[in-house]
Amino acid sequence: xxxxxxxxxxxxxxxxAEQPQNIADxxxxxxxxxxxxxxxxxxxxxxxxxxxxxxxxxxxxxPGEKLALVLDIDETSLSNMAAQRANGFSYxxxxxxxxxxxxxxxxxxxxxxxxxxxxxxxLEFFNAARASGIDVFFITGRGESMHEAxxxxxxxxxxxxxxxxxxxxxxLKVESAADYKAPARLAIEESGYTxxxxxxxxxxxxxxxxxxxxxxxxxxxxxxx
Ligand SMILES: [Mg+2]
Numbered sequence: 001x002x003x004x005x006x007x008x009x010x011x012x013x014x015x016x017a018e019q020p021q022n023i024a025d026x027x028x029x030x031x032x033x034x035x036x037x038x039x040x041x042x043x044x045x046x047x048x049x050x051x052x053x054x055x056x057x058x059x060x061x062x063p064g065e066k067l068a069l070v071l072d073i074d075e076t077s078l079s080n081m082a083a084q085r086a087n088g089f090s091y092x093x094x095x096x097x098x099x100x101x102x103x104x105x106x107x108x109x110x111x112x113x114x115x116x117x118x119x120x121x122x123l124e125f126f127n128a129a130r131a132s133g134i135d136v137f138f139i140t141g142r143g144e145s146m147h148e149a150x151x152x153x154x155x156x157x158x159x160x161x162x163x164x165x166x167x168x169x170x171x172l173k174v175e176s177a178a179d180y181k182a183p184a185r186l187a188i189e190e191s192g193y194t195x196x197x198x199x200x201x202x203x204x205x206x207x208x209x210x211x212x213x214x215x216x217x218x219x220x221x222x223x224x225x
Contacts, residue, residue: 028087030220034081040120042218047071050197050215051128057196057212058132066192068163069129070185070211071122072200073140078116078153083107089221106211111146111153118157122199122217126159134196135163139184139205141177141224164188168202176225182208 054069062069071077086103095106097113110116129136136159142150147167154162164189166184174180181204185195189210198211201219 030089031085033220038216039220043119044121046215046217047125047199049200050213051115051125053213054125054129054134054197055132058134066136066193068188068195069126069134069136070158070188070195070198071126071136071138072181072202073138073142073150073154074116075119075201075221076205076217077119077122077126077138077159077201078157079119080110080116082117083110084221091222108146111142112149114149114153114156116157118155118159119217123158125199126162129132130161135193137188137193138165139181140166141168141180141187143170145170177202177204178207181205182210185210 003048004037055145058067074080082100083103083105084095086097086105088098088103092104092106095104097103097105097109126136133210140150144167147165150167151165154165159224166187168180172180185198185208185222195211197215199217200205200206201217202224203216204224206214206216
């Protein structure tokens, strides 16, 4: 009788909700994607059509036309992999970053260190643009207070001879990064440039127009609305 009752309880139990993916499994999957070389191979594959486009577009330009390439910074031009891995792909704004490679490593302190590395395919891309006479502008969600450390970091890893960088005004609140980045591209166009290509690792880097073409690089680690 007791066994029958237990069977009844088992059958009457509500079904479990559909389970989200286990975050530790997901983390292992992401590390595998990075360590296998697939992440950098995918970045390279994404960038290649852009190089072809830039070279073709520069060859078609009319006299006096000023062409621009716009690049996002984090996980587009600079890789924050050391901090990302140390934090298990979580984000902490404030605190120290003095326990690398194991972490924790807070974002503001990490940026101040200026130890981000170049995203190699993007640096190649950058150099191809410069060789074609295309000016390069960075538009980043990094705040104005990070401007100097960011410029130092960019130059240290090989981004030389670029035309401008837009950092986000402190205290500016936007629903989407696109609400800040699209007007920043408009400002570049209003200064006399035609943006022939805009490259980012988030859809919000690319939304809102003001570029002839866009390229989305892979980012398995985080999402910025
Ligand atoms: Mg980014």
